[in-house]
Amino acid sequence: MRVLLITPENRFIRAFRRGQLNNFAQLTMAYLAGFVRSPHRVRLVDEYTQSVNLDAPCDLVGITCNTPNAGHVYRMADGFRKRGRLVVLGGPHPTLLPDEASHHADALVVGEAEETWPRLLDDVAHGRLAPRYQASGPPALLGLPHPRRVLMADRGLLAHTVIATRGCPHRCTYCNLRQLYDPLLRFRPVDEVAAEIRAMPSPIFAFWDDQLFAHPDYAHRLFDALAGLRRQWAAMVTLSSTRDESLLAAAARAGCVCLFVGLESFSTRSLALANKSFNIVESYAECVARLHARGIAVQAGIVFGFDDDDAGCFTRTLDEATRLGLDGATVSLLTPLPRTPLFEQLERAGRLLTRDWSYFNGKTAVALQPARMSPESLWNGYMWFRRRFYSPDCIRERLHRSRVRTLQSCVLNWGYARALDNPVPGWPVPGGRRDAVLDWAVVRG
Ligand code: B12
Ligand code: SF4
Structure with missing residues (x-):
């Protein structure tokens, strides 16, 4: 099974963060990659420096999703699903609003994933993916795999x-x-x-x-x-x-x-x-x-x-x-x-x-x-x-x-x-203009 794990970043957050320079890398997807064992293969894409290719060859796409990225992630997830890929969403926003996120995923991981993510991988491999995975209690943080940092896009000293x-x-x-x-x-x-x-x-x-x-x-x-x-x-x-x-x-x-x-x-x-x-x-x-x-x-x-x-x-x-x-x-x-x-x-x-x-x-x-x-x-x-x-x-x-x-x-x-030089709107402008820009960011990805 080929697993593609994505760290998303909508155009506005990316522009803001890249301007700052001093951004240490996000850890979540490299860490979840540590749970993907042979014979399964895993690849990471981080939108901070890389583009998402909706046609990338893979069997399962995992995307971590915080609230400001939700619309961007949903559009990306819909794009993958249209192309026949299985999509699993996890992280803050799907944990907070699972019913909303469920419209854009084949499966959700709600909350902490140390127990549920390995189970989900096994279920996909056996063709029995469930719509929702949620841990029964607080996972113990013992014997955890190391994040697979070698798979991360080169971030130099900030990796x-x-x-x-x-x-x-x-x-x-x-x-x-x-x-x-x-x-x-x-x-x-x-x-x-x-x-x-x-x-x-x-x-x-x-x-x-x-x-x-x-x-x-x-x-x-x-x-x-x-x-x-x-x-x-x-x-x-x-x-x-x-x-x-x-x-x-x-x-x-x-x-x-x-x-x-x-x-x-x-x-x-x-x-x-x-x-x-x-x-x-x-x-x-x-x-x-x-x-x-x-x-x-x-x-x-x-x-x-x-x-x-x-x-x-x-x-x-x-x-x-x-x-x-x-x-x-x-x-x-x-x-x-x-x-x-x-x-x-x-x-x-x-x-x-x-x-x-x-x-x-x-x-x-x-x-x-x-x-x-x-x-x-x-x-x-x-x-x-x-x-x-x-x-x-x-x-x-x-x-x-x-x-x-x-x-x-x-x-x-x-x-x-x-x-400071990022041209960003100051407060919500109802209507489609900004959505159109976000759409553009996904289409480009
Ligand atoms: C480090 C950190 C950052 C770093 C790096 C971001 C990152 N995600 O690594 C930086 C400084 C860049 C950052 C920025 C921001 N952050 Co921040 N950040 C954190 C922090 C402190 C730790 C994240 C982390 O690495 N956790 C360790 C990893 C291993 O755990 P995890 O991400 O929680 O993932 C676990 C589960 O959620 C699950 N999981 C997560 N995703 C997925 C996906 C799949 C497919 C699966 C199966 C499972 C799964 O598996 C993991 C293991 O259990 C969290 C607080 C927290 N403790 O979560 C806030 C937090 C994630 N950030 C938050 C926010 C709001 C932001 C910003 C929007 C703040 C801002 N105004 O700039 C930006 C957004 C940046 C972006 N790129 O989108 C909020 C998100 C809330 C929400 N509703 O979305 C949090 C929860 C803080 C809070 N106290 O509320 N952040
Ligand atoms: S609850 Fe803890 S992590 Fe959250 S803002 Fe307060 S001190 Fe920080």
């Missing part, structure tokens, strides 16, 4: 990502994690993670865990195992977990050079509304300074569009972010992803501007009616912030304050500044 844990103990109202994964926080054995990292040739890599510091004991053991490997790595953590000095010291010894920290907002009320009061605004400066003191650069997550945000929030955030000496920021628009508490609240209040999922990407469109400003003001403020934050003056001032890994930060900031 190497790894996952050690699954889940997050928090419940932010805009986050989909609770709806996607079993709530049980799980960990891969440290020696298995270390062996996988040792086998990766690159001197740098990223952990794709949602919250690498979620369990301090586990994190300590992991960092001890990495300490001798002489690799440099980045990871995502919550701000509150960076208060643990010994954990930070162990992370730095193990090669941590950058942490993505979800600050999200400088408004205590916005954080409370997002169920994120574990972020304490008054502690931001101290936490950032603590990371800098360990030689760890801080890439902050910043989100605009919370109900406490008014037209003044953009300048206030710029002042604070500059004062902190943030090394970089991933700036997003608050987006009500399906089935989150935020989505349900806004839907009840009639504040969803669209149900076209392609607009739910948090970068190129405003999908909600803000409480204290117009969608246009939110869009303009978000773009203003990004332009100012990534202006040469602001970059110079922030990096001067930080003084940590300046060269690395200059490259990252330059990448984010480049991404």
Whole structure:
């Protein structure tokens, strides 16, 4: 059996991400390829750098699908099915809205796939594919196959990502994690993670865990195992977990050079509304300074569009972010992803501007009616912030304050500044124009 696994990326997300430069590769499909055993054969296509050929010879097509890519993926899946290929969809969006996704697939994998994906492959080989596969409980993360990174399109130094844990103990109202994964926080054995990292040739890599510091004991053991490997790595953590000095010291010894920290907002009320009061605004400066003191650069997550945000929030955030000496920021628009508490609240209040999922990407469109400003003001403020934050003056001032890994930060900031040039619509334009562009992207693929 020939299996084709696709990492999709619609034209808008691709243009946005490629502009940034500093994009580590997605792991999911290389990981699922690790489960495809001989005599079956597997090929990967990643739309970040490659085109999808709907006529590619294969027996089974697997596509991972997040919400903003859903329309794009559905059109691609329909194209494959018209040509007689079996299509299986999995990932966030089919897990959240399986009934919708089922119209575009021969089978769905709902939720985590460590048990169901091997079963599905076996069923296809025996001609008995079921319409839906769903794990009965949280899969144990033991003895997992290594992702087949050699099959990935060449991504150079950015090819190497790894996952050690699954889940997050928090419940932010805009986050989909609770709806996607079993709530049980799980960990891969440290020696298995270390062996996988040792086998990766690159001197740098990223952990794709949602919250690498979620369990301090586990994190300590992991960092001890990495300490001798002489690799440099980045990871995502919550701000509150960076208060643990010994954990930070162990992370730095193990090669941590950058942490993505979800600050999200400088408004205590916005954080409370997002169920994120574990972020304490008054502690931001101290936490950032603590990371800098360990030689760890801080890439902050910043989100605009919370109900406490008014037209003044953009300048206030710029002042604070500059004062902190943030090394970089991933700036997003608050987006009500399906089935989150935020989505349900806004839907009840009639504040969803669209149900076209392609607009739910948090970068190129405003999908909600803000409480204290117009969608246009939110869009303009978000773009203003990004332009100012990534202006040469602001970059110079922030990096001067930080003084940590300046060269690395200059490259990252330059990448984010480049991404500003993407011509994207600012808020939903009802009607066909943008759909037509997305259609064009699929047809071209
Ligand atoms: C790393 C990461 C990124 C990375 C890489 C993306 C990636 N998918 O690898 C980057 C930074 C690029 C990124 C970007 C974005 N991300 Co992101 N990301 C993640 C994160 C933290 C981990 C993903 C991961 O690698 N998991 C490990 C792999 C092994 O697991 P998995 O992907 O969950 O897959 C499992 C199952 O779902 C299943 N499965 C998945 N797909 C398929 C397909 C088939 C055929 C089968 C059989 C099974 C299957 O099998 C796997 C094993 O169980 C997740 C949160 C999370 N934990 O899922 C968010 C997450 C996927 N991202 C999310 C979002 C919103 C985005 C962005 C839109 C954000 C933005 N505004 O820019 C962009 C979209 C980029 C794009 N290319 O489309 C949301 C998606 C929600 C949704 N409703 O779709 C998530 C869930 C975060 C959240 N907390 O809500 N992201
Ligand atoms: S801390 Fe991050 S991963 Fe955890 S629930 Fe909140 S947004 Fe999601």
